[in-house]
Structures are given as C-alpha cells and as structure tokens.
Amino acid sequence: MAKRKSQWAQVGKREVELSNLEKVLFPEDHIVKAEVIEYYLKIAPTLLNYANGRALTLIRYPDGITGESFYQKNRPEWAPQWIEFVTLGKEKKDYIIATEPALLVWLANLASLELHQLHSRKPSYDLPDYMVFDLDPPEGYSFPKLIPIALSLRTVLESYGYTPFVKTTGGKGLHICCPIEATHDFHTVFEAAQDIAKPFVEKYPNDVTLQIKKDARKGRVLVDIFRIRSGQSIVSAYSLRGRNGAPVSMPLTWDELEHVKSPLEFNIHTAVEKVVRDGDAWQGFDAYAVPIHTHRPKPTAKKKNINPAGTKHKSPEQLEAYTKKRDFTKTPEPAGATPDAVGSKFVVHRHHASRLHYDLRLEKDGVLKSWAVPKGLPPYPGVKRLAVQTEDHPLEYLTFDGAIPKGQYGAGDMWIYALGKYQITKDKKDGFYFRLNSKEVNGEYRIHKMKEKEWLLERVDQPQVDYLHQDIEPMLADQDAVVPKGEGYLYEIKWDGIRALITLEDGHIKIKTRNQRDVTAQFPELQIGEKAFRATNALFDAEIVCLDPAGKPIFKRVINRLMSTGETNIQKLTKSNPAFCYIFDCLYLDGRALVNEPLIRRKEWLADTIRPETPYRVSEHVDDGPSLLEAAREHNLEGIMAKRADSKYMPGRRTDLWLKVKIRESAEAVIIGFTPGKGNRGATFGALHIAERIGKELHYRGKVGTGFDDATMKEISEVLKKVETTPKPEVTGKLLDEKISTWLEPVTVAEISYSKLTPDNMFREPVFIRLRPDL
Template identity: 35%
Template sequence: MADRPQTVSVDGRRLRLTNLDKVLYPETGTTKADVLDYYARIADALIPHVRDRPLTRKRWVHGVGSDDEPGEVFFQKNLDDGTPDWVARHPLEHKSRSTVYPIVNDRATLAWLAQIAALELHVPQWRFDAHGEPRKPDRLVLDLDPGEGVGLLECAEIARSAREILQGMGLEPMPVTSGSKGIHLYARLDGSQTSDQVSAFAHELARALEADMPDLVVSDMKKTLRLGKVLVDWSQNSSAKTTIAPYSLRGRMQPMVAAPRTWDELDSPELRHLDYREVLERVEEHGDLLASLDERARDAGLEPTPERMATFEATPASKDRLEKYRSMRDAGRTPEPVPDAPAVPTEGRSFVIQEHHATRLHYDFRLEHDGVLVSWAMPKGPPTEPKKNHLAVHTEDHPLEYGTFEGTIPKGEYGGGVVTIWDSGTYELEKWRDDEVIVTLHGEPDGGLGGSPVKLALIRTGRTPDDEKNWLAHRMQIRAGGDADTETDTKTKTERSPKASGASTASNSTPDPATTARSTTKRATESSTGDARAALRKGPMLASLGTAGTIGGGAGWAFEMKWDGIRAIVDVRDPGADTAVTLRSRNGNDLTAAYPELAAIADATSGEAILDGEIVALDKQGRPDFGLLQRRMNLIGSADITRATRDVPVQFIVFDLLAHDGRSLLGDGYDERRSALEAVVHETGLVRVPAVFDSVETSLDEAMAISSRLGLEGVVAKKRASTYSPGRRSTGWLKLKHHSTQEAVIGGWLPGKGRREGGVGSLLLGIPGDGGLVYIGRVGTGFGDRDLDDLAARLEPLAQKTDPFLDIPRVDARDAHWTRPEIVGEVEFAQWTSTGRLRQPSWRGFRPDKAPSDVVKETP
C-alpha cells in the first residue's frame, strides 16, 4: 500500500518514508508523494542555490489546510534528534545560543526535508566556508512585497527600474516570482563586502526607488505605510535574515514555487505565479534560468579527480598585480593582451579611456601607475561638468599593453564586446591615495575629451577598506593659470566679489566688437515698433538648456538670474493712461485683466516701449515662489481677481527692451539693448530691473553661487553679441538650473489610493511627438489638497476614451483615465532615465502661458 512506511535509497543514503498519501495541499489534492517527486526532480536546479547555506525550514506536517482553517506551521532552525546522521550540518553562534543548521548539498537531504513536510526552504545570502565559518555574502536580494491594492504588475514595474540602476553599477539582476505575492530580485556579488555593507547598499537602493516612484514604492517596514504600495524589502541582506530559496515550494493554498523568470515574462500583463508542475516543465525545457547566480556552487559539487585537479596551477608564493586579470581571461580565446610575466613597476604617466560595448555600453578609464593600468569602469563616461559627478567602479588592474588595445572580445568571454580607444595621452599627478586620486589629463586633439586639459578627481565612496569598488568621478574646474577651483574656493571668491552685491551691469563693460558691427549695419535699415510687434506674434525669444561646458570661460557672456515665474511681453503704448499697458503670455494669451496692478509698468517706463520679462510672486522672504503664483493663474471673475491681487501681489522683472519710441531694437546686440533698458525703465515697487554680471569679472560658478544663495532657480547666460530672435529657441541664451525642470502635457491620470481615494492620484505626462504624446512618466508628488481639487475640476471636462500616448506601458495604462492633451504643467525632476522617463518627478504647477505645441524635451 502506498500509505505504508517504505525505506528507500537516495544516492546511497537510506531514508524511511511515511504517509506518502497524506494530502499536503487540499485545494489541489497534492500529496507528500508529489512533493517528494518534485524535490527529487528539481534537485539539480535547486541545490546550487542552497549549497553550504544554513537552512531554516517551515513545516506543515498536517498540510497547509484551507482559507477557513489554515494548517499549523512549525518554524525550525535547529536540528532535532530524529535527523539522519548523514545530513550535513554546521553550528552557528548567535548572541544567546548556538544553533545547528542542516546544509542541503545533496538530493538525499532534500528528500528527507520533503519527508518531514518541510515545504518552504529559507536560506541567507552567504555560505559557510570549508572550515564552517561564515563567508561574506555572494548575492544581493531585494524582496518586492506588494501591499493591499497592488500586485505582480506593479512589482514588475519596480523590478525594471531597479534593474536599470543595478546594471549601471555593473550588476545583472535576475527576477524570481516568489510564489506568494511579489517578486525577488537577485544579483551576483563578488564576495568582497560584508553583510552590513550589502544591506546598507540595498537600503539606499530601496530609498532611491522610493524617491523615483513615491506613489508606488515604500522602503519603510511599517505596515501602515504599505496600502496601495510595494515594499522594497532590503533587510533580507542582513546576515541574520533569510529568503525563500529559488525553486522552493510555498506553504500557500496551492503548491506554488519561487520560480526564476525572464525579463520578457515580466513585461507580460498576464504575469502570474507558477505551480510546481509548470516549473518542472520549464526547467526540463529551458534549464535553470538562475544558473549564473551560483555558478561556483555548481562547480563545488564536482569530485576532485586527477583530471580536474590538473586544470589548476599551484598558487605562486608571491602574487603580482596582474594575477586577477589573468585569472579572468583565456589567452587562447581573447585577443586581449595576457602577459605571462608579473608587472614591473614603472614611472610612466599614460592614460587611456576605452569605449566598451559589452552587455551595456560603458567607458573604461585607466591610469598607468606602478607598472599596471589601474582601472575604473564608468557607466556614463567621464563627467562633462563639475556639477554632475559620475559613478566609477574600481576593477582589476590591467597590463600596460592594454593601453593600445582595440578589438572584439568574443561573446561568452569576460567583457565580451567591442573595445575602441575613446581618448588617450598623458596625465599630471596631483594626488594618489587609497581613497582619492587627482590627475590632469592631456588627451589627443581629436579625442573624446576635446583636446583641452581635463582635471579629474576620483574619490572612493566606501567607508571601509573592504568597500573599495564604488568611487565617484568629479570634474574640477580649471581656471586661468591652470589651477582648479574646489567648491570651497568658489564660495570664497563669490563672497568677496564686488559683483555679489548686484551693483555692476553689462553697460559698464566694453562692448563686444561683433555687437558693434552688427548694430551699425542694422541701423542702416532700422525697423519700427510695428515691425517688432509683428515679429513678436511668434512669441518671445527662448533660452536653450545649457551646461558649463557649452558656455566655457572668458569674455562674451552676460549672466542674469533666472526668475521662477511666467514670461510676459508688455506693450506700453501710452504712458500715464489707464489703458496704456497690454500683457501677453508666451503663447499669446492676454494677461492684462488677470494682473491689474501691473498697469503701473507704464509709470516706470519713459516713452512707448515693448518689454520682455517675468511675472513673479514673492514669498515672505522676498523670493519668487512658483507655487504661490499658481493662485493668480486662470482667474476670470473680477471678484476672484481682486481678492487674489490683495492676497498674492506680483512684481514684473523686466530684463529686455525690444522697442522704444517707434524703433525696433530686435536687431541690436544684447549690450545695447541692456543699456537702453536701464535708461528707459526705472525701478518701482512693482517693477524691477535685475542686476547682470559680466563673465570677465564674474565666473559662471560665482553667478550660480549667487543665485543659490538668493534662493533663485538658476542663471541665464546671454551672449553679448546676440540679437533678439522672436519665437526661436536660441543658443545665444542658455539657462542653467540648480534643479532640472520639464514642461509636459497631461494625457491622463490614475486614481488615488488611501487618502486620495476617489480622486486624482498621479498624472500621466508626455511630450508632443509625431501622431501623439511620447510618454515621459507619471507624477504623484508635489500636490497640495487644493491642487488635487483643482486638478479634478480641470481634467473632468477633458475626459476622452482614447489613449493619447504613443508608448505608455501597460501597467500605467491599466487603470488610466484619458484626457484630451490640452493642459501644460511643469515638474521638477532629478534626471532622465535611459528609457526617456523622468526620475523623481515632483509637480510644480500649471503653465497656462504655454501651449502643448510649445513643449519640448529639455536637454542640453
């Protein structure tokens, strides 16, 4: 009879099996015999993932029960007296006790676990070494655990975002649907970091995901915060914590399995958990999808035969710096130089940056030092400006011969892909320490660095000698005489600069010869104010997004503060009259009635004029507040406008004069327009002419420091030789911001959860493209309660049934309410992702001064 005890031999180990007909999963009728069969057949895939790891097991000796009456579960760590003596084991000292754990290194032990109804197998991310001592962790895990109201699809979305971050750091995550609720992400580690260090990294990664997706992700363990969100559980990287092992059964109502999956599967809207039969079929057809996670564990089970031992060389008595490099390459299979001799110390100062198209494009930065090329992998290449540091991952030393290597590393070999030299040359050494390297690079004239000297600081970010892989690369500013400003130097110079007071203007500087020549030519065919009005129907001149690199140094630029308001062209036709002033937004809307107090601009202007400037609302500290200005927008009723005028007064910051007393100034250079502006407009309580800084006397860094200290948005750099080009986004004006912002068109919204239930939870944003909106992400933070009410009122009349986006992901489209793409808003964000999405967006407000056709992607 099948339910009678049986003694069987499993790989030479005798095991007594009992109660084989006992139903452990009543809902599906799955018996202990079925569980034994599963673990026997899955052993080759499962064992490498648990080998040499202390096993904690969860037992359901009477079965998992039902939803109404769940079966009793026993949680066990220590071995009991009935354990077969052939089961491998290791003691582990805890704070108050010593626990002896089973080690699952063979099929017989796995069968014994099935016999005692240990359905769930849990292991940590570290292994015991040959002496029974805990090693450092060899894998990272993130547990994406959905709260009420979300599920696998949301977990998959977060997994994709985590994958992007991890790949940028040289790690390749592998997904596992947990068989319970969520998804586990594993990544293989090199075993150089402690559990505390890996946990700290995982915690920061969880926080980064939470910042990126605040309406979907939570990193705090409190259950009260998890409604409608996914917990990114980073804590399972602790040496004391365990995770369900890949291919383990789960003690759920059905015999589900923690199943490795492909990334393509995670993109499917039909993504679901798999049961044990499906997993057996998958492994039979495709093998272990998680095999690369524990390759060394698979090798550990091989017998040390003479043939196998002959493939290993004896370890030399003294190691050289290229030992690790050689161990990772086969000279017979890769064209890379693999010298036999140890590295010999040299005094050379060469460098090379190689463009490496491997699994992901990255740049390998190498400095000759002590006879080798000390190397870092830079996912985004060397930084192009001081404001943006780049990640640099310290890798193995390379031989000097690698400095001239270009070629294709075969697929399947370490670093497989195409390698080309991006730039090379020599460097000057300023500092070389274990945690900091500062060099000045002199590359090729046509190299990737542009032929100019580049000063680079490499700084190790780890806090201990064990944590040495992750560094950051910082580009230092090279000033006249070859010196580089540090952040402290820049701040000191800003504070002592006479320009910091804002007293000096461009009118005090020497005009650019090109400006004078252009202006002289233009006067021969002067145009009228009417011509200027006609030209300005196209809209005002627009600034492009710039960087320090696009501006460079030296003369030729004027720096103005960037004001956080809405753009307005002001036409003053009859100074002193009640109807003297007309205000129009960037997209041509008449703003005159909405800002009645700005009729006083006429009192500040001598003669008829067309002015360009910004309407701003100031907070109690006198700083522009775009959120406050939102309360003045889109008002129609006279009572509402009167009330808002009283509660939120505005000012007009005028920064350009486009026409005066019948003559257009559009063709004049910046310096001449600025001089005329200061002569025509005088400051009042409502009208201000802001200071301008000349780049000869005030550097861009100093101007940005002033802007930051004043709490402003950034700086606009204007070429002093530039004329005014209505309706055109010009590189003659460049805007540089302390924080990135992006205008976007609203194409839909997702319902809220928790306190936002029944209303708008987040907005779906896009940028106009051919045939629709290009999706750039969703924003769910930055809203006040008043904003949410306003959103609902504005979006309701625009509802439509069709999706306006060209490429919105299914997970975002699933519960979306679509709207006609007519409303423009603005968000602040950290950066663009490689897939064209906004990272960490936060709502700033509506932009009624912009039409959807005005919206473009802000890229320098």
C-alpha cells in the first residue's frame, strides 16, 4: 500500500490537513487533487454567495473519476469540530453546512469533486428560497438545441413575475432558478412550479415532457420540477463535475447562453478567469426574490389613519425621533406611513451632509434601523468601520434619492448607493452577522455594538476580486477612422499621456501604469488622497499628462517625468514640469465595485468623488462627437474617444464599446529587430522591424525607416543595446531582410503612424512617432 503523504495548510483562521496532492483525479485531463483544491479555494468567494448556509450532498471520487464514486450526506465522525452540520430528513442525516473557504478546501481534499445543495438556507431548512426547473435532454441531444427551449421557458417565467437565472449543469443540461421568498414549504413551491410547467409542456409537446421514466420521454427534454421536493438537491453553482474535461456548473447571463456551443467551455481551467473577467452572472440573485405566484396577496386600497396592533406595524410614536428632526413642508423626505408587511430590505445611501458619509439601513419591525458609516462599507475582512446608530427611518426611505434642502436636518444630496435584501445569518450577544444581496453589493458583514450608539462594522467574507490590491488591467478601446453616429455615445478628449490606474486606500495613493508598473514615487504631487477625493477607498482609470503653457498635453514631458530618478530631482520637476491626472472612469468606490454599472452612472459617481482645484481633474465628456474631433484637430491633439453611455467596464478587454478616433492612424508596435545602417546612420540602424500584438500573437508589420532625427536614433539605439538578441522572432507573416537583420526580444514598444494595411498585412507608409516606455 502506498504511503499517505500529508501536510497542513492555513486557510483563513483554519488549519486544514491536505493529503496525496499529486493523486490524479481526472486521468484524461491530467488534473491532480492539488489543482482541484486550488480551484475551490479560488472560486470560494463567489461559490459561497449561493451555497453558504445550505446543507450539502457530496459526490466523492477517492480514486478519480474513472474509479468508484459515491454520494455522501452524513458528516464523517472524524470531521473537524469547526465544520457545521444540521440533522435533516426522515433518516436523520447530519448534513454538512457550507460556511467558508476552509470547508471547500477540506471537502476537495476528500475528493468531493461535486457539491450538491439543498434548496433552503439556514435556519429555515423547510422553506426553499428558489424554484428550479432542470432541463434534462436525452443522450446525444445537441446542446445548442436546448437553448431555444430555455429561452422560451424564461419568457413564461417572466410573465409570472419571476426573474429567472440560468446555469449549465456541467453535464448536458441547464438549470433555470427563480429566487423566491422563503415563506412556503417544499410541497407548496412544487405545486407552484407544476402550475407553470404543465401548460408549458402542453404548448410544446414535441419538444418537452414531464415524464420521469426515460423510455416515456421519446427523445424529448425533461422539464424536471421534481427536484424542488424536500430532500432533493441540484449541483451548486460553480461546482466541478466528475466528468472528462473537469466541467463546471457555470452561471451565465441569458445573452451569454445564446452563444454557448458546449458546456465543456466552462471548466476548471476557465471558470475562475471568466468570473474575474466578466463578473458573476448571478450577482444579486437573492435580491430578486418574490412571493410564489400562487400565494401573492391581491392589491388592496390602503386604509388611512389605522394602526393595527402587533409587531408588524409601527405607530407614529415609534418614528418620533425621526419626525421631530424634520419639517415635511420643506424637505422631500418621506413622512412615514403605516407599513403593510414586514420584509427584509436594505438600502445604503451616500449622503452629503455636513460631512460625507454612508447610511446603512436595515428593515426590521416595520422601520429601517439606521447607522451612519463615515468611511463606507469595509472592503475586505480585517477592516473595521465605525458605525453610529441614528434614529429609525420610515420604510419609504428605501427608495428615497434626492436633495435635502439647506437648513433642514441632514441637508445635502442623498444617493442610493445599494438597494436589495438582507439576511441575518447569526445573532450574537452584542450584534449580529448579516448578508447583503443586491445588484450593487453582495457580501457578509458583522456589526458589533461597542457603547451607546457606537458600533463596529466589518466584512466577513473575502470578495472574489480585490480591486484595491489585485492587478486590475484597464479596459482597452478599438480604433475607428470616423466618429460613430447615433444616440448613446459619450465623447471626450484622448489625452496624450500615460494611462494609469489610481488606487485610493484610506487616504494613500498608489499609481500603476497599464503594464502594472508602480510609478507612485514618480509623481509626488499626486499623492494627496484626502485633499483630492471625497472617498476612503476607490480605483480610478486615468491619464497622467504634463501640459504646455497653453494647456496642451506634451507626451515627451510626461515621459521625462516617468523616466526621471532621484528624489531631489523628482521634487524639482513637480515645480518645473508638474503632472496632472485626468480621470475618466471609476471602477470601485467605498466598498463596492462599479464595473457593472453603465458608464454614464460611473461618470456621475466620479464627478461626485473628485474635489476641485487639485491636480486631479474629471475628463469631461460631450454629446457632439464630430465637433469635438474638429476642435481636437484645430489644437493639434491626438484625437477623441467615443464610448457607449451604457457600457460596462470590462477589465483587460479590448472592445468596440470604446472607440479611439485619432487625427492620425497609429498603432502600438513592438520592435523585434533592425537592419544595419549606412552612411550617416552607420553608427545606429537603417530601419526598425515592427510587429503588432494581437491577442497572444505577434503579427509582422514590416519595417519603419522614417520619422527619426539624429537625437531620436541615438536614443533608440541606446535602448535597443539593452535588449537581448534572438535567432529569429516568432511572428505571423513573412519577415523582410531576414539574413542581414539583427533580431531582438519583443519587449520595446513604439508608436507608429501609417496610412493603412497592405494586402499582405504590412503598414503602408509607416512613420515612427515615439517610443512608449510606459508600455
């Protein structure tokens, strides 16, 4: 028998024993246990958004997917004491409860490749919180044929007032899940699902069926609603499956689903990257919960001047502190009405009162329990924020968004920063844990009372993307020769400077270039966080420029700042050649990502965040693109940007949602070699070989031999002397002057202008513009 190899790993606050990390679990794909553990640890922040608090059924593959596998519901007797469990079902099984990343690591170490979840959450294990429709096609069924069926069912579900979410099962089917309020038992929810499924099957009898027996399906897709019954489960979102290719049960947007050819596109190698790049397609899932359609109350006229007894209603006296502070003839704030029901909604406001702060409001006992949080929601575990409890507010404040007039209590603008539903996950002696679910914020927090009205607020779970510390790549634009026409575009100047991502964290500034080079020390005048921003934490996309006396950006000046050395010299340059930072986007602000909001809304957050009269400036936008381009041409600027007003921010992706419209056609090219010089160029070079990087490949674009003066040629030669030579570069396209050229590693970037591409994909009439050391 092979000797068991084990080691201990620290996962959060837990120590987890790991064993036989090199054991192959997916033989055909050469995937070992260590890779499975790594996957579950990386995807944990997102997976736990949906599995946290749920009882799990495990499918274990101790000898890999080609060996024997088995279901496990009971918690092993030898499980660590910190692993939570609950006893459920007629058989009294001790189900493991999903709680934290360390649990996922522990389960992965047991070769629990598949995590299947029950449909209810702690503590309401008998009340499902979503309705699931499992589209199960027969063997050999083409996956693309399943998509129209799913889209048709989506339309039906929406007609009943549900918000359906879709995911691949990691097998051959799809799960469509509709979040519902956890107020009815499994049988009642099953009957509601049946009420939808029966007419759907009757409408498409040749395509779908409710027949469980395979021989009765006759090649049709099973609409399996029987999984919603008590004790049943579905594979968890983002769980692996024990199949060749190591597929993942992947949540998708409905637009994404229409382009899927095979569920194997989403697997252990691609899933985490997709979530980081595109975001979580199911974000805010719980915030869309509605009552099941068979038990929705019929709308009735509200009765006036009646205050029923009971905890579900609040009398005017219970909002007395709120009412005393306000004159409702002068402020647009709600006066407060008698609520009709108890719910679990929350709102976070960004509030410009005497000092900017955030207001956290949680619905409880018919009012909104409220806390003022001066520095906003904590961004990640370990950060504690002061939260000062204020007076209870009426439920109408959930949708209040406006300006409180000067002279009134709390005067100033108040913006809805996040709006959704919350759940208390654990009660403590002096506080509680709670989870926020919304389109804007999804996370678990703890609030703890310190004294009187002072509380501490902290985040418990780790977000999937840490915008303040991870390397976030900027969104990139396509290029066009003409200004796009039509509504829906914003236009702004294309600043001729250094692209930079500006991180603000508790008053401290960090500046990184597009290739993640930290250049904070090069620009001391920009290290003024609290003076420049109305925010505690943020991530901005910007361009750093140096201006001439007329206010025109001069690229050579900002490159001089970038390449300067010595603290004394850099300080002198802040006076003689000061830098300015034009910010055009905001990716993250005080506890939540903004990347999924439309650009026009991000611009509003940005304008509200930047203080006037500092080196930081908002890059203004206009609606008239052609006029802006003409003005750019008159002032000899580089060009303009055209951006879709409704576009999301897509880190690291080049997209036509943003377009560069340049006065001159140009490209960023890599210098891959040079030819020998002759005559007065004998000491330098004749021409530069250039290639353009498209994706991961280099495409040869020919040679450039014009655009240099003597000083530029000497500068380029000095740079290229430091670059390692190579026998022959790996490029797409036929190389010119191959035998007489010196070939170089592709690390030096230059900007090249040209008239157009030739039929063999070379730059026609290329002209050297400048080196791009910032890239």
